[in-house]
Amino acid sequence: MNHQPKPQEGNLTNLKDFVLLGFSDVPNLQWLLFGLLLAIYSFIILGNGTIVLLTKVDSALQTPMYFFLGNFSFLEICFVSITLPRMVFNLGTQRRTISFIGCATQMCCTLILGATECFLLAVMSYDRYIAICNPLRYPLVMNQRVCSQLVIGSWISGMPVQIGQTSQIFSLSFCGSNEINHFFCDIPPILHLACGDTFINELMVFLGAALFSFFPLLLIVFSYSKIISAVLKLASAKSRAKAFSTCSSHLAVVMLFFGSGMITYFRSNTSHSGEIDKVISLFYTVVTPMFNPMVYSLRNKDVTIALRKFLCKQFVKM
Template sequence: MKHQEKLSEENLTELNEFVLLDFADIPHLQWFLFGLFLVIYIVIVMGNGTIFMITKLDTTLQTPMYFFLGNFSFLEICYVSVTIPRLLINLGTQRRRISLTACATQMCFVLMLGATECLLLAVMAYDRYVAICNPLRYPLVMNQKVCIQLVAGSWISGIPIQIGQTCQIFSLSFCGSSQINHFFCDIPPILKQACGDIFVNEMLVYIVAVLFVTVPFLLILFSYTKIIYTIFKLCSTRNRAKAFSTCSSHLMVVMLFYGTGMVTYLRPKTSHSSGTDKMLSLFYTIVTPMFNPMIYSLRNQDVIMALRKILCK
């Protein structure tokens, strides 16, 4: 009886740190995973860094489309730098403890950069919409001032809301097990550790997810519906193929990022499981940024030519 009372008291003790289990369930692969994620991180930084560099250095790529692509590549470097270094430290040292402050900081940056990515993908879709559906007005509509405003808006818009959401989540009391079966501080696993009724918190998470995930996705969907309709009206097969080639890379990135992101944050609570959340998060935080440079460079002759020029020099 006394033992049960002691356990219940321990369960009600408020937590002041978490333990990120990441891949602790496969101890024999820790150093293999450390090497794998280190290589992935280097590939992401070098790949996206190369695209960012050539969009700034090559004069033929000084257009709105490549201005947005350069910003997107820089964003991807920032995005993975919030999660992978911490994962590498955990795998290398086997010390997986993280304070509430560090956990809140990591979550806040993941949410802010994730919101920026959603908005920036919508901006890139709008750019392609104007270029293909209104080509004569394109230089006027997408001038330098507008491009800078769109990018700045994408970076800044999510900051106050995501800081507020993070503060609201970490104002909760956390009790029970301190172990989180994840490799970074994400919303679903953190809310599972909260004490008491979290219905309001979950509703706010859904509202913010709809605002920063669903609304940009619908704008992208509308843009590409108009784009595809316009492309099919083109008489020249060559022009049609060129237009499809320009848009296909962006569409692939959108499907990779939004597919996993929407399933993670908008599916019912009853269908959440730690293993599934972890695998989905791997896709939109690590796999997508790794494939982005390949998708954009291998399918884009302008990028390939600019890279060859820089390498020749």
């Protein structure tokens, strides 16, 4: 982690608000981006909301795997709702200011839900590991109480650390410009505005990212190494294809989320580029939530059948 201390400027500003520059560098595309992001947000809410609904109302989806999937889809709705509506609002009104408290709240919620997503993806991989490698013990190991505890643990485990990290960052002094070269209040662009030496803050960001990404990722890698080994031993080609199909959807989401997140948070503050950061951040804040309903509905026969049954019932009622 390369470090170059920032010069301490004489004029410190007690900021009351920040300005999110977002995509202001492409003024001719503002309304195109407004329409595109609004459509994407609507699709994410509709797609993930449908999965949440189906996992609640369809008896065939009352299994641990779909219990976790329903919670993950709900998490994606919450995660995208922290950043995307604000982006759409800024593009539509050209009002880019966000209050100091609002910025801190947005960052804190993003970090907490990001940590939750890391843990929940690890839990989902562990569920697939037990289901494929220990199918006879699966109902006993992944009972309703254990599933609920794993989900609750995923939601609350990151809260103390991420609240503390946000408080530490926003207790810094900020000088000069209040313009954030990003579309939401993320750690790298906020640290870029801070005065003085931010080495300790960068180190804490690095350690926090390691804690909430490496350990879940190690569990995911372990689970999938065991899964692949077990699947290759299956005699039936059809069984192997079904197992790989189920796991590949989850693995695609894992690679997209962890890959983009780790690129963002494991680089030093001095090596960050505003434009590159915005593009990378789109992957874990927008693309992953949009990708989730597609891979789990288009590639999953159970979800597709449940959706058809649900729609048929609604048409009959009409």
